[in-house]
Amino acid sequence: MRRKLVFACTTLLLAQLFIACNSTDDGIECPEDHTGALAEAEEKLPGDWVLTAMTADQEIDLTDDETDNPSTDLFTQYEACQKDAYYSFGSNRTYVYRQGNRATDCENKVALGGTWQLIGDVLSLVGSCNVSNIPLTFKEDATAFTFTNAFSIADAQGKNIQTNVTFTYTLTEL
Numbered sequence: 001m002r003r004k005l006v007f008a009c010t011t012l013l014l015a016q017l018f019i020a021c022n023s024t025d026d027g028i029e030c031p032e033d034h035t036g037a038l039a040e041a042e043e044k045l046p047g048d049w050v051l052t053a054m055t056a057d058q059e060i061d062l063t064d065d066e067t068d069n070p071s072t073d074l075f076t077q078y079e080a081c082q083k084d085a086y087y088s089f090g091s092n093r094t095y096v097y098r099q100g101n102r103a104t105d106c107e108n109k110v111a112l113g114g115t116w117q118l119i120g121d122v123l124s125l126v127g128s129c130n131v132s133n134i135p136l137t138f139k140e141d142a143t144a145f146t147f148t149n150a151f152s153i154a155d156a157q158g159k160n161i162q163t164n165v166t167f168t169y170t171l172t173e174l
Contacts, residue, residue: 028129030129031126031129031130031131032126033093033114033115033126034093034115034116034117034124034126035093035115036093038091038093039118041118041120042117042118043091044138044142045089045116045118045123046089046090046091047088047089047171047172048086048087048088048171048172048173049086049087049088049089049145049169049170049171049172050085050086050169050170050172051075051083051084051085051086051167051168051169052075052144052168052169052170053073053075053166053167053168054073054074054075054078054165054166054167054168055072055073055074055075055165055166055168056072056074056151056153056161056163056164056165056166057072057163057164057165058072058161058163059071059072060072060074060077060153060155060161060163061077061155061156061157062074062077062078062153062155062156063077063156064156065156070155074153074165080103080104080106081100081103081105081106081107081108082099082100083103084098084099084100084101084102084103084106085097085098085099085100086098086099086102086169087169089116093115093116093117094113094114094115094116095113095114095115095116095125095127096111096112096113097110097111097112097113098110098111112127112128113127114126114127114128115127118136121135121136121137121138122134122135122136123135123136123147134147135147142171143170143171144168144169144170144171145168145169146166146167146168146169147166147167148164148165148166148167149164149165149167150162150163150164150165151163151164151165153165
């Protein structure tokens with residue numbers, strides 16, 4: 001049950017990054033999609049980036065297994081559907097983020113998309129009338145990137161723990 005709550009919280013955070021408004025609501029103008037040819041520094045991003053690690057600054061026990069076994073490695077405490085997350089960045093500046101789409105029998109499937117741009121190491125995503133700017137740290141050979149966000153996570157006993165969570169995505173072939 002707690003794992004589903006953490007999965008829902010993670011999905012909700014990602015949804016908040018992308019679902020803000022509709023361009024017809026109250027005359028709000030949506031941001032323009034990113035367009036144009038890729039800059040040389042952006043050519044490292046097109047491809048499929050799979051979630052391969054998720055670590056917290058503080059130890060948290062997410063498993064409801066009647067054993068007190070907190071860990072900073074949140075990824076190992078997740079089930080297959082929760083671990084099944086990836087970005088597909090296209091050379092045409094489109095992207096899709098999917099979660100729970102490849103693992104078997106996932107109930108909560110997520111698919112979000114839009115356009116992207118990489119300026120320095122800041123990834124800008126435009127989707128669902130919203131812009132998100134995410135500072136990335138790339139591995140030296142550009143085969144993985146990480147980013148960190150602050151979360152309040154409920155552990156297996158229901159205690160909320162404030163912590164920073166670092167997500168690692170690795171370039172792969174799906």
